[in-house]
Amino acid sequence: MNLVLPSLGFGIITASTLLPAAVGFTLQFSATGVLNIAFGAQMTFAAFIAYVCTQAGLSIWLAMAAAAVCGALASALLNRFLLTPFARRGTTFFGMVVVTIALALLVEYAVELIWGPLPVSYPLTAPGLVHVGPMSFTHSQLVVLAIGVVFAIGTHALLRYTRAGKAIRAVADNRDLARSSGISAQRITDLAWLVSGLMGGAAGVMLGISLSSVSYTMGDTFLLEIVAAAVLGGVGQVYGAMLGALVIGVLLQESAIVLGGAYAPISAFAVLILVLLIRPTGILAGAAKAKGVS
Amino acid sequence: MMPASEHVPASAAPARAADCLQVRDLTAGYGGPPVVRGISLGLGQGQVAVIAGPNGAGKSTLVKSIVGHLRCASGSVTAGGRDITNHPPEKIARGGVGYVPQNEDAFGTMTVLENLEIGGYLLKKRAVGPRIAEVMEVFPALGRMRKRHVSRLSGGERKMVAIGRVLMLRPRLLILDEPTAGLAVALTTELFERYIPALSATGVGVLLVEQKATEALRVADWGYILVSGQVHVSEPASTILSRPDIGEVFLGGSSSVLAGED
Known part of the structure; x- marks a missing residue:
């Protein structure tokens, strides 16, 4: 049991990676009502873009920035030229889910085709450990943690204090009313997908750093955890996704220690199911709605 | 019962200055058969018009x-020319x-200030x-x-937010869809006797949708009564108010009379 605290460190790192991913995923849902199953595949794509950048001699952090920008553009283009046309035709919610599943497979196999089925890894320097109480972190893990925190604060600042962020919330709340207030909903939706793609891209690279390898199925596996975090917090609730990321991230690592690695996902999802039995709309749904943080 | 002569065809729309809003022969619906057919109406600057009907x-x-x-x-809509x-x-x-819709008229997940x-x-x-200071x-x-x-x-507070939000842009034309539904009597009176006249005095045209329109017509210049998607009556508000035959059927109350007719 004396491993509980040290593994809390791993949990926090997992949560830091999960946070931008879950927030990006939930932001897409609240802005457009699309549950984007291809989100994991987009993360993988961005992780490989970063790999290419590091191969070209860029530092991992510059590579991450480049991958995040690529992820943002890919996400916005995907929404504008694939999902929006489908939505205009009146494709149902489940129809859209199927479209994004198809896209996920397409991206995944494209990545395999280009970069091959074998995992690659980023050249990470400075393996020195930093000890914080019973927890220890590598330097790159600490940077991942810092980036996670920056994304949390940045999302909060964007949605709460900027005109564009408030417009995103208005469109998510009531698209027609937002348009009748003069907001170009299409442009704001593009912005929301740009931001969520940025977070997804960065999260992909962060995941590659945490796992110390990047494979074409990486995002696919991680998607389950993203969905769990988003659902736990109440889908569409940005602050809920942050809390969900923290809970799922820590649970995954703690249960790996307490019950053994094979049981980690099972116990994390058992908790998810339990929470949903008690609060079907997620932890923060009620509070979040009243606080206006959707 | 409603005499057939009350029906005003689209071509006989009032020849008034409709510089604020002019709707000509408008037909619209939700994809199926049209819900409104051949609607024509007009509204001048600083005027108040009521659209009533069951x-x-x-x-x-x-x-x-x-x-x-x-x-x-089909048809056309012009605003401010x-x-x-x-x-x-x-x-x-x-x-x-x-435009203030009937329901979901404000952003529920945001604060009053953010709505403005x-x-x-x-x-x-x-x-x-x-x-914002002016609206407040x-x-x-x-x-x-x-x-x-x-x-x-509360419903009344929320409606105030909704109207405040829409006033932010200083609209030349204000369209309120059943603003008094669910509103307390005192607030309804205040809206009709204070705010709407104040707005029209500054040159804003107000198009007011009301199901029970007697009170609204008292502050209005013109009234339209819609029945089954068509303009059934288009008269000065005072004329409509002075005619008990219209009032009984459309304004005070039971739409059951009409339901029976349909």
């Missing part, structure tokens, strides 16, 4: 197609048309704050609840 007559459908939430199958037929809602808002900020989205950043002068209660979330407000 439930399901197509009042909300009509205003939704005016403000761009529904496609007009410019054609806005089938323009996107954000463009119509930019053209000085303010969104209302002023098209203003220059520097102009938003001063304009009109509705002092908004200032007192600025930090509160709209989902926690």
